[in-house]
Structures are given as structure tokens and as C-alpha cells.
Amino acid sequence: MSSFKRWCVKQSTALLLILVCLLMMAFLSVETRSFFSVKNVVNILEANSYRLILAVGMMCAIASGAIDLSMGSILSFSAICMAKAMKAEWSVAGSIMLSLALGMLMGAVNGSVIHLTRINAFIITLATSMLYRGLSLIATQGIPITKLPQLFREIGCGDIFGMESGVTMAIVITVLLIPLFYHTKWGSYVMSLGGNPEALKRSGVPIGLYRVSVFVLTGLLSAVAGIIVTARLNSAEANAGLSMEMDAICAVVMGGTAMRGGSGSLLGTVVAVFLMGLIRNGLTIMSVSSYYQQFITGAMMLCAVIIAEMRERRTRIG
């Protein structure tokens, strides 16, 4: 089999999603006036930049055999601390560093607790998601922190190449993850952590370190997404990022990454985020109720996982 053919088989879920995207785009450009305008494509990219950042982080977590349900809460708490720091006359750069550091710290807490207790990541991050969300509520008393410095807004949603800076951030992060995930020791260890942790441990790899590093990464990416979300709305809110981790999981799974870990499809994740963005945007400009949105996304996810599972079984048998 030629290497191109092999690649196609490996990425079949992603390719299928691309096909669905194209069909959807064709349909929307016939149905609406503005869909295929540059402006609207930019809108879709902007509205999904932070979702993509969360999703690629989640992809790493899931590939490592774990999951991070606290991403939305980390997003909110790191953004709130950042906004408070700016209100307390910290420099913008300092406040952003603080938020990134807090994101990594919260991720490290997740990873360490999971490694030390050996309790399922699902349970631990579910608990810490409430813990961090609680901190956000305590810190803000439910009152959003608004009117942030102009410089911060320039960084978080200023214009780069005619688009909000979040798009560039998302692209840079995704591109950086390609070599990191597929061509470094870190990447292959993280994947084996999901596939066969016992073998990894026996070959003398400090698996705790790698497990924690995955969560530090998801924490960091959550904080980056928090910067974008906060800058766009010019407001840091305690309920920012609520259930965004669920959208991220949905995109990762739809993109062909198996929940059992051991492998991950970056391309599939990117395409799935874009497809979900297309659905949201299309239904908005067609003025269709958001209920259909839920229904359609659910149906697509179901199809995607069934197809992925069928393929998996065939390759195992064949």
C-alpha cells in the first residue's frame, strides 16, 4: 500500500468530516447570502479559535488515556485572576503571565492528584472543575470584571492578518503540536501512556512526570483560551467557559480519537471543531433555533464514533 493510501485509511474519519463540511458549505452558500463572504469565514474562524485551542488540549489528554473536565473552570478562574490583577494595576504582560502560570498550576494539581491517588481522571477533574469554578464564584461574587485595558484587548483580540489574534494563536498552537505530538519522545510516551502504561512503566519511563505534563499542557491551553474569551467580551465572568470542555470532548471524539486513548488525530479534531462551528454559524444566519443545533451535533457525533469503531474492528480482524 502506498504511503498516501495508508494515510488516507488512517485519517478516514477526518476525511469523511471534511466531506461533510464541504457538503454543508455548499448547502449554506446556496441558502444564505453572506455565507461564502470573506467576512463570514473570518467570523467562523474567530468564533472557534478558543474552541480549537481547548479541543487540541483535550485531544492530548484523551490520547494519554485521561480526560480533563476542568478545562472550562480553569479558563474561568485564570481569566478572573488575570482581570483582577489588571484592575490592581499589574502590567498587562504580568497579568497574562499570572493567568498562564495559574493555568499550568491548576493543571499540575490535577495531574499530581491523579497520579498519586490513581483515581480515574474523570472523577478527579470533575471534582476540581467544581473546585475551580467555586473559586471563580468566590473571587467575583458573581459580578463580572469589565473594562479591561486597551493593550490587553489588543493582545487578546486585536487585528492580525485581518482577523482576531485568537485565530493566529490557535493556528500557531495547533501547528506546534504536530511535531510535538507526532515526532517527539514526549508525544510517543504520552500516546503509550494511553495505550499501554504498564509497558511504559516497566521500561523505566517516569510516567508520573508525563501524566502531569499532559495536564499542565491542558491547563496552559485553557488559560490561553481564557485570555481570548475575556478579551473578546471585555469581561471576565465566573460562568465563562461553562461546559466548553464538553464541546471539546465532542470535537475530539467526532474527529476520530478513541476515548480509550493510545492514539490521537489532530487533523480530525481540527476538522470537527470547524464543522461544529459551521453548524452554529449556519443555523444562526439562517435563524434556526439552537435546539436543532444540539440535535444535529449529537447525530453527527453518533455517526462519527460508530464509523470509527467499525473501522477499528475491521483493521483488528483484517
Place this chain on the structure above:
Amino acid sequence: MKKIMAFALALVMAMSMAACAKPAEAPVAPVEEAPVAPAEEAPVAPAEEAPAAPAVSATVQKLYDEFDAAMAEQLGAMPESFAELKVGAVVISLTNPFWANMKDCYEAAGAEMGVAIDVQTGTTEGDTASQLDVLMTMADMDYDVIIVSPIDGTNLIPGIVKCNENGVKVINLGPGVDTAALEEAGGHLDAKITVDFAEQGETCANDMIARLPEGGQVAIISGLAGAGQSEGRTAGAKEVLEAAEGFELVAVQNCDWDATLAYDAAKALITEYPELKGVFCCNDTMALAVKEAMAAEGKEGVLIYGVDLTDDARAAISEGTMTGSMSYSSQRYTKAALQMAVMLNEGHVFESFVYLPLTLVHVDNVNDMEGWK
């Protein structure tokens, strides 16, 4: 190792219990919070307006007087002396500035009138089940009257029935309980105080029409579908806008009270309908997000309306980046509800619903609204 972990766990649990028992103290002292010195910052809104009584403009005083007159007509006089009572309130969410403010107003009114009041809430704005859990628990406690503001028309019904059974009086404030469903479940409300949500939408829509003599394309950003406030406001605005000559209602989009969703929806709408002239949003959180989206698009002159008059919305209206917001005095609202609680406890019977008078704060009167709370 195991012993150390068990000890650490026990310590954490003990600490959380202590934190729950004394909510006034800073709970659990989170490590991450240390560098930002939260104490200096926290109550942004109340700090500005802490001395509520003195700075009240003539316009606001007039509105207060009108309000008090309208309330006195509906409620009757406050009893001079009354038996001691304990009142509970179940509100929708403390992550929404409107309800966070309502909690403060309840507590202030309770202190002023000498009524003990506890304000409770579910975990998040959409969490209907946990709100019910809160009410079910409160129904078994020693409250004389409980004031409920349900997330949707039916989620609190089992709790209300339980209150009825336990002899706790129930007042419905704000978003309505579905009375037909409640009756079917064998429960009843002892009183109801609310605003007419449809009127909020109608008033904004009428103001929008008056400001756009040439007509044009307009849109509505709704909250959570099925929520009473959202449905009522949307229906009110929709009816007026659809009937108006020269206006085209191009979209009615549910954004679930979520600022991020509203921001993205506004961007998509302005791209599809570049001539968009006005947007009515079912609350200020979403209206402010729409405002930010318009600013990001460099689009000026789109009329944006919201509901609740939060502090940020008021500031935006003063700047002229938002056009108006529907308001009523949360201070007077909670006070009226507590008066009703006292009267119920004294044996008074309310025959009909109590409606609050509403005010549209807009770019032309916002500067006269000093002290409005």
C-alpha cells in the same frame, strides 16, 4: 503513604465543613488566589452606591414615589407590628449580576424591616434540578415564608407542594410558576409578585421603532428557550416589531443567556444583514456582548436594548454604546416581596397577582437616574 493521604483528606473535609458553617469567613484560602488580593476589588457595584439614601435625583425620587403609590394600592399598608418570622428566598443564580444584586437587596430590605432572611440558589443558571434540591431542603427547615424565583415554569413544583404540605407560605417572585401544572400536582401559590415580561419586550420595541422613523432590519437575541422571562420578552418584542410598518424582523436567536454565544451570533447576524438597525436582547449580559461585537466590527449606530439595567449596561448607555435597558427598582421589588411575606404570616390573603411598575432607562434619561437601585 496511605495514612498520610487519609489524614490529608480528612483535613480537607474538616476544612470544607468549617468553611460551610461560617460562610462569612474567607473559605478554604485557595493558594492560587493569594497573589491578586481579592479583598480590594470584590464588590465593584455596591461600593459605588453604598450610601444608598442620600444621592437620589429628582427623577428617581419621582419614580420611587410613583412606585410606592402603585404598590400601596395593590398591597395595602404594611402592618405596624408583626410577629417575628423567618423568610427564605430561592433565586436563580448568583453568577448573574442581576440576581447577585437581588440577593443584596433582599438582605438590605430584611435588615431594614427587621425580618430574618436567607437567600439560596442552585449551582448554575440553567441547573433546574439543583435549584429544586435547595427548595426541598428549605421546605423542611423552620421558614415561615419562602419566596421562589424558578428557573423555568415547572422545575420547583415538587418543592412548592412540599412547602404547602409543611404549612410554609410560598410567594412567587419574578419568573412565573406554571400555575396549571402546579394545581395538577396538588399545590398552590399564596401570592405572586412579578413584572410583565411581555411589557418589557414591548416597551423596548416601541422605543426602537420611535428612534428609527425609516424602519429597517431588526433582530432579537433571546435567552434560554422555555424560560419565562425569555419567552415573555421575546414574544412582546416580536409582536410589536412584526406589526410595525417598514420593519423586518430578520432573526430571533436563542443564546441561552450566554455572553459568548451572543457575541458570536451578533457577528454572524451583522455579516448576513449589514443593514441591521436594531437588536433587542433579553438581558444585559447578552446586550453588552452584542455591543462588544458591534464595536469589534466597527459598526456604529445599531440600537441595542437589554433588560435588567446592570451597572455595566448603565455605563454603556451613558456612553451611548447601548441604547436602553428595562429596569425596575430591585430595592423596592424585594421590599415589596418581604412586606407580602410579613402580611401572609399575619394572615392576610392576596387575591390577585401584584405587578411591578417598569421603567425604560435610555440614552436620554440615563443621566437623571442617579441613585436608582
